[in-house]
Amino acid sequence: MGSAEEEVTRVIYKFYDALEDLLRARGTAAMEEIWHHTDYATTSHPFGSWARGWTEVKVNWEEGAAVFGVYKGHEHRSDRIGGINDLKVVVLGDAAYGTGIYRSRLYMSDCELNLNLNCTNIVHRIDGVWKIVHHHADQAQPDWQAAIGRMVEAGHS
Amino acid sequence: MPGGAHTSTNVGSEAGGFRILGGTDGNLRIAAWGYWPADVVASFLANAPLAAQALVPVGIFVFDCKELKPQGAEGQEAIRVLFRVLARSPFAKGLIVRGNAMTCMQLARLLRECSAEKRIEFAEAEAFGS
Numbered sequence: 001m002g003s004a005e006e007e008v009t010r011v012i013y014k015f016y017d018a019l020e021d022l023l024r025a026r027g028t029a030a031m032e033e034i035w036h037h038t039d040y041a042t043t044s045h046p047f048g049s050w051a052r053g054w055t056e057v058k059v060n061w062e063e064g065a066a067v068f069g070v071y072k073g074h075e076h077r078s079d080r081i082g083g084i085n086d087l088k089v090v091v092l093g094d095a096a097y098g099t100g101i102y103r104s105r106l107y108m109s110d111c112e113l114n115l116n117l118n119c120t121n122i123v124h125r126i127d128g129v130w131k132i133v134h135h136h137a138d139q140a141q142p143d144w145q146a147a148i149g150r151m152v153e154a155g156h157s
Numbered sequence: 158m159p160g161g162a163h164t165s166t167n168v169g170s171e172a173g174g175f176r177i178l179g180g181t182d183g184n185l186r187i188a189a190w191g192y193w194p195a196d197v198v199a200s201f202l203a204n205a206p207l208a209a210q211a212l213v214p215v216g217i218f219v220f221d222c223k224e225l226k227p228q229g230a231e232g233q234e235a236i237r238v239l240f241r242v243l244a245r246s247p248f249a250k251g252l253i254v255r256g257n258a259m260t261c262m263q264l265a266r267l268l269r270e271c272s273a274e275k276r277i278e279f280a281e282a283e284a285f286g287s
Contacts, residue, residue, distance in 0.1 A: 048259030049226070056192050056226060060259060063227045067262050145258055152262045155269055 004130075008089050008096040008123045011130045015121060016084045016102070022061060023068045023081045031061045036124055036131040046117060046140035047148065067148065071157045073107030081106065084119065094125040102137060108157050113144050166204055169197040173226075177204055183213030183248075187239075190224035193232045202235040209239060212248040220264075223256030223282045227263045236264070240271035251277035 002010075011034065018030035035041055037054040043061075044050050051060040074081055082104025089098045098121045106113040122134035139145075151157050166177040173191030185208055193201065212218055228236065243251060251273075255261055261279060268274040 045259065047262070049257045051226070055229065059192075059227050059229045063259055063263050066266055067259075149258070149262060149265070153265045153269070153274065 004091045004096065004125075005089050007130050008091055008098065009087065011123050011132065012084065012087060012089070012098045012100075012121050015132050015135070016082070020080055020082065022065045023071070024074055025065070025069055025071075028058075028061050028065050032058065034132050036126055036129075036133050038124075038133060041133050043135045044137065046115060046137050047145045067152055070151060070155050071106065073109075073157050077107070079105075082115065096123045096125075096130070097121065098123070106157070108147065108151070111147070113147055115140055115144060166208075168200040168204070169193065173197055175201055175205070177208050179208050179211055183211065183216035184218070185209060185212055185216065185248075186219040186221065188221040188224075192226045193228060193235075195231065198228075198231045198235050201232075202238060205235070205239045206242040209242045209246055212243075212246050214247040214249065216248040218243065218248050218251040218277070219254065220252070220277070221254040222260055222264060223254050225256060225260050227257070227259050233263070233267060236267050237271055240267055240273040240277075243276060244271050244273040248276075252280045253277055254282050255279050256282065 014030075015034050018034050021030045022028055035054070035057065039053050041054045041057045042050060042052050043057045045060065045064065048060065051057045082102055084100040085103055087098055087100035089096060100119055102115065102117045102119045104115045117138040117140065119138070120134070120136045121132055123130050124133045164179050168174050168176070169191070171191070173193045174197055175187060175189040178186040187205055187208070209218070253264055265274070268277055
């Protein structure tokens, strides 16, 4: 077992691996596993408003998976949709936070959609286990949100 | 909605609920907000599809979702039941008032799953003076 900072860093990278799974229609199991299922869990995404409490947080990730269930741009590609960059972690006792920049690229039928969003993740150690309790990503630019909305309404990317 | 006497059904709390405003004029407005617990889902399932059956060919249906959060599996199924009724009901115009973008995506998906996407369109909240 490494230092607390190394463990928190690993958890945050695992969170983005879970997000990649979700976006690529590999399910939400990894995302559910990386969170503490608490009443104080909170999340906010590039589109949408706050989800507060694990029940709402879980529903938001499930809906995110449903939204991207119709995305086929990465079906035959090996590159990641996105990942966290410039991650900096601070540990304060049993709580820690990480700041970074989420960069992603989606291949739509008529264009590429790129995101560069500041993100914060808060990780809590409960019974010796570090897991996510808060995720925040900046809102995506309106044209990106509109393109995702069109994808959902059309039922294909 | 102009004309006609109105009946109102209010269910839930500030955290999650809905309000049905139906009229003898054949219009129907449903306002929904928050995240619905099981009792609110059950009440929506019992009341909303029934209210939708009172729509008339010149009627207007408004689903005000500007304060609605994405719903869990049970809440989604209750909304599907409403959308399936609407898909085969006679009314002139159907509108969903936009709010949370994630909720709009969920509702767009549910409309598509219920073959109701051609009957109901999204509208900005500003268009309703809210």
